[in-house]
Amino acid sequence: MGRGGCTVWFTGLSGSGKSTLSEAVAQALRAEGRAVELLDGDEVRTHLSKGLGFSAEDRNINVRRIGFVAKLLARNGVIAITAAISPYRAVRDEVRAEVLASGAGFIEVFMRCPIPVLAERDVKGLYRKALAGEIPHFTGVSDPYEEPLHPEVIVDSSTDSVADGLARVLAAVRAGAAL
């Protein structure tokens, strides 16, 4: 147990760059020979949380499940990277406490990006619809997003490059997990 495992927990709005950066981090750590599992938000919804919706309660159940699996992996030496929106602070902090109690490290990566920038990019066309009031429970627009108060890493994808973000997350993993 606790052989250098940790959970790298990405949180941030849709389109903020969680998937892109989490994949880059996973790739870099695998290249170093580390055991890595990437629990992407969509993959997890398929395998662990099918049937759950986007109410606060359902979102929190989803986040707790991801946290449960990440903890099992991290306390066995794996670097478990998660990339779900995870909008509520209290549940993220609950997961953090559980992972730390299991003897593994926990690194929260806050992907910060202003809504106007996200709406401007709008890769999936969702912000336009959400801002027009067409999507209920759209995080950051019609549903709350509670920013982390003390994340280990902050990456602002409106100003930071992926390489910058990658370097910062890897430094935190190395410091936190004592690779």
Added chain:
Amino acid sequence: MGRGGCTVWFTGLSGSGKSTLSEAVAQALRAEGRAVELLDGDEVRTHLSKGLGFSAEDRNINVRRIGFVAKLLARNGVIAITAAISPYRAVRDEVRAEVLASGAGFIEVFMRCPIPVLAERDVKGLYRKALAGEIPHFTGVSDPYEEPLHPEVIVDSSTDSVADGLARVLAAVRAGAAL
């Protein structure tokens, strides 16, 4: 990946001895310094499958979730032991295929025990109620249980001691996972 990890999948009726033997196996392997996670049926229902019922569909979703988590652990070198009733053969075989495809081993342990013996023991008083028609969806009485056709290990808890079962499972783990 695949550093000797495997999934030890217990299956059998309620009261057949899955929990007892799976705990003994976990303890023995931990004592040898192996990384072990025991995914007990009840624990998993709390953390991964709250809200699911006991219809065939819900049971299969539950089993697939356990299989997903067991696979993630096993392909990272952990011995993931599961102890859920898992009554349907097709889904157990689906999980087996996924775990094997991930490069980890899969050992199915069938806890066989005749219903009359279970009804005689009836630790939780459930068989009496189920046989009286008071519990719908009670596996083996009012709901199907499909025995494995080719399990790696069969333990009959009406005749085999826990020590016998333990020795047989450990031998299979050693053979299958190349400890």
